[in-house]
Amino acid sequence: MAENDPEEEIILSELDDTELVEQMFDDLYDGMREEIEEGVRILLDRGWAPYRVLTEALVGGMKIVGEDFRDGILFVPEVLLAANAMKGGMAILKPLLAETGAPTIGKMVIGTVKGDIHDIGKNLVSMMMEGAGFEVVDLGINNAVESYLEAMEREKPDILGMSALLTTTMPYMKVVIDTMVAEGLRDDYIVLVGGAPLNEEFGRAIGADAYCRDAAVAVETAKALIARRHNSLAAG
Amino acid sequence: MTRTPDGFATSGPSLPSDIELTTAGLPLAWTVEPNAAERGRILLIACGALAREVLALRAQPSLSHLHLTCLPANLHNHPERIPAAVRTAVEQHRGTYAHIKLLYADCGTGGQLATLCEELGIEMLPGPHCYAFFDGTERFAARAEMTSFYLTDFLVRQFDAFVWRPLGLDRHPELRDAYFGNYRNLVHLAQIDDPDTAQLAKRHAERLGLDFERRVTGYGDLGTAMQGWARSDR
Numbered sequence: 001m002a003e004n005d006p007e008e009e010i011i012l013s014e015l016d017d018t019e020l021v022e023q024m025f026d027d028l029y030d031g032m033r034e035e036i037e038e039g040v041r042i043l044l045d046r047g048w049a050p051y052r053v054l055t056e057a058l059v060g061g062m063k064i065v066g067e068d069f070r071d072g073i074l075f076v077p078e079v080l081l082a083a084n085a086m087k088g089g090m091a092i093l094k095p096l097l098a099e100t101g102a103p104t105i106g107k108m109v110i111g112t113v114k115g116d117i118h119d120i121g122k123n124l125v126s127m128m129m130e131g132a133g134f135e136v137v138d139l140g141i142n143n144a145v146e147s148y149l150e151a152m153e154r155e156k157p158d159i160l161g162m163s164a165l166l167t168t169t170m171p172y173m174k175v176v177i178d179t180m181v182a183e184g185l186r187d188d189y190i191v192l193v194g195g196a197p198l199n200e201e202f203g204r205a206i207g208a209d210a211y212c213r214d215a216a217v218a219v220e221t222a223k224a225l226i227a228r229r230h231n232s233l234a235a236g
Numbered sequence: 237m238t239r240t241p242d243g244f245a246t247s248g249p250s251l252p253s254d255i256e257l258t259t260a261g262l263p264l265a266w267t268v269e270p271n272a273a274e275r276g277r278i279l280l281i282a283c284g285a286l287a288r289e290v291l292a293l294r295a296q297p298s299l300s301h302l303h304l305t306c307l308p309a310n311l312h313n314h315p316e317r318i319p320a321a322v323r324t325a326v327e328q329h330r331g332t333y334a335h336i337k338l339l340y341a342d343c344g345t346g347g348q349l350a351t352l353c354e355e356l357g358i359e360m361l362p363g364p365h366c367y368a369f370f371d372g373t374e375r376f377a378a379r380a381e382m383t384s385f386y387l388t389d390f391l392v393r394q395f396d397a398f399v400w401r402p403l404g405l406d407r408h409p410e411l412r413d414a415y416f417g418n419y420r421n422l423v424h425l426a427q428i429d430d431p432d433t434a435q436l437a438k439r440h441a442e443r444l445g446l447d448f449e450r451r452v453t454g455y456g457d458l459g460t461a462m463q464g465w466a467r468s469d470r
Contacts, residue, residue, distance in 0.1 A: 077404025080411055115382050117418035141418060142382065167342045168364045168377075197315070197346030 012038055017046065021057050028061035029068075031081025033088040040089040050096035051103070058089050059131040066128070066216030076120070083124055090130065104135050106226045109151045110161035111139030113172040118165035121194060124215040125161060132219045134159075145176045152189065158229070159222055162208075164195040174206035181207070190225045192218060251291065254393050257284035262306035264329070267294070278302050278465060279332070281325050282339030284309035285366065285390040286458065289427055290339060293459050299466050305329070309390070313402050315344035319352045326356050337465050339458070341365045361461055369457040370425050383420035385446060389427045392437045400443075412445060421447035427455060 012035065015023055020039060027035040036058070043053045065082045068074040074082075108129055112122050119141050126136045137155050139147055152160060160180075164170040173193050180186040186207070193203050194212040203211030209225060212218035252262060261284040282290050284306040293299055307325060311318045318340065326336055338360035340349055353360045363373035367386040371379075391398055400406055403415055422444060424437035429452050441448035 075404070077408055077411055080404075080414055081408060084414075115380065117382050119418065120414060166364065167344060167346055170346065197342075197344050199346060199348075202346060 013042055017043070017048075021060070024057045025061040025064060028058065028082050028085050029065055029074075029078075031078065031085050033085040036085040037088045037092060040092050044092075044096070050093045050100055054090070054093050054097065054102075054131060055133075058086050058093075062086055062128060062131060063216070066214065070214060070216060079124065080120065083127055086127060086131065090127065103133060105133040105223065106158040107135040107137070107155065108159040108161055108222065109137045109139060109148070109155050109157040110163070111143040111148065111151075112141040112163045112165075113169050113176070114142055114144045115172065116164050116166055116169040117141045118195075119163070121165070121196070121215070122161070122163040125163070125194065125212070125218045128215040128219050129161075129222065132223065134219075134222065145172075145179045148176050149179065149183070149185075152185065157189065158226055159190045159192060161192045161194070161218070163193070164198070167197045170195060170197055170202065171206075173208065177207045190222070190229065192221060192225075194218060251288065254390065255397070257287050257306065257390075258309045258394055258397050260284075261308045262287045262304065264303065264305040267291075267304045277334040279329050279336045280304045280339050280462070280465075281322065281329070281336060282306045283312070283343070283366070285312070285388070285394075286339055288390065289455055289458060290462070293455055293462050299462055302462065302466060303333070309394070310397065312343060312398065315346075316348075318343060318345055319348045322349065323352060323356070326358060330356075335465070337461075339461075341369055359465070361457070363457070366458075367425055369461075370427060370453045370455065371451070372453070372456050381423070383418065384423045384449075385416065385419045385421070385444070386423050386425055387437055387440065388425050389430070389433050392424060392433050392440065395436075395440050399440075412443075416444050416446060419444070419446055421449050424448070424450040426450055426452045428452075 010023060012020060012023060020042060024036060024039040027039065039057065040053055043057060044050065062082065065074060065079060069079050110122055110126055112119050122138070126138050129136050137151060137157065139151055148160065148162070162173045162176060164173060177186065177191060180189070191208045192210050192212050193206070193208040198211055200211045210221045212221050251266070252260070278301070280290060280302050282304060287304070287306045290304055294302055294304065305325065307321050311321055322338060322340070330336055336358045338349070338353055338358055341361045341363045342349055343365050349360060361369050363369050363376065366388055368376040370388060387395065396406070403411065405412055422437070422441035424434065426433065434450055437450065438448045
């Protein structure tokens with residue numbers, strides 16, 4: 001009998017915490033939603049705080065997925081499956097996080113711009129930002145400037161995120177930013193932009209604070225800019 | 237190979253397959269006699285996805301002096317790689333030709349192809365992509381069909397290479413709605429009125445869970461651009 005039978009079924013509940021978290025990293029990587037949901041429930045049953053499950057098991061696992069995507073080891077389909085698995089875990093944790101008053105780093109309003117229905121990148125960013133401790137208000141697809149302005153007025157976010165997949169729709173980001181400037185709102189928000197045809201130069205040219213190449217970069221950029229903002233307010 | 241008196245092929249080895257046009261493009265040798273004393277004055281550098289259409293147009297006597305080479309069509313799966321490939325091709329050929337024209341639209345490069353063309357001093361096709369110039373760039377923009385997913389004849393035939401496999405739908409068909417859930421219909425922009433291609437396009441729409449629409453566009457602005465370039469050199 002082989003000592004390490006690859007077909008041997010792993011019983012998650014029989015693993016200790018460290019092994020279970022490592023196994024959940026693997027399961028996230030492989031996009032196994034049911035296993036992730038089971039792992040989350042086991043850790044909660046063992047007395048883990050929801051925030052700890054989120055950060056140590058789910059976000060830790062997605063960080064590996066994000067890094068391998070960036071390095072060209074994983075591709076969009078695999079990332080989507082991993083995200084779907086994480087979504088399963090998040091669905092269990094979200095109400096518990098709200099109850100336990102888990103810390104929030106900041107708030108983001110995010111949406112795909114007018115004329116554009118592509119939301120895969122935006123959805124990944126939303127999920128990763130939530131996982132990193134941001135409160136995210138997702139405006140969905142095809143957002144006109146009025147939709148963004150209303151949401152900023154209503155939600156008072158720290159960050160506005162805009163996404164576009166098309167060369168024809170990405171210039172609309174400038175329309176939104178120019179309107180914010182005209183209305184004297186631009187400096188009240190951190191503006192992050194992303195999407196396949198964008199680049200850093202475009203982000204600078206339209207007056208965004210940063211272009212984010214992928215969801216992992218969006219999270220790191222958001223954290224860094226929020227910290228810088230707090231520092232400048234403190235130095236104030 | 238049969239050639240016209242000025243050295244161009246009128247028949248000969250069959251055009252590379254769609255798979256070859258996708259992965260390798262079309263070599264210049266296909267339209268140019270290797271030892272021809274007279275070299276052309278205009279070279280078209282095109283996307284491999286346009287090879288058949290450009291060659292069909294080039295069959296007109298007024299366009300037959302245009303030489304053609306194509307880059308692999310699958311560069312479209314990584315649009316950020318298109319500008320570098322174009323630069324290499326232009327640098328390779330610019331010593332030989334008086335004029336080089338680029339048969340690419342923006343093609344998801346976010347304006348980088350236009351910037352490159354400006355730097356290199358060459359012309360390219362207008363508009364966002366081939367769907368637009370086949371349909372007519374202005375008409376396409378006016379339609380503003382954001383919930384339509386487009387396929388040209390080439391993309392209908394190479395659907396698996398450009399859509400199904402790169403999106404992982406061969407391995408994970410359950411992801412279909414994550415990609416296409418916001419789309420309403422698949423529009424087949426047909427360059428040639430061919431019932432087999434139309435049938436295939438309809439099947440792709442069914443696979444994607446989308447309504448199907450077909451428009452016979454012909455070659456649209458592609459022909460207009462080639463004729464303009466050919467005339468300007470006379």
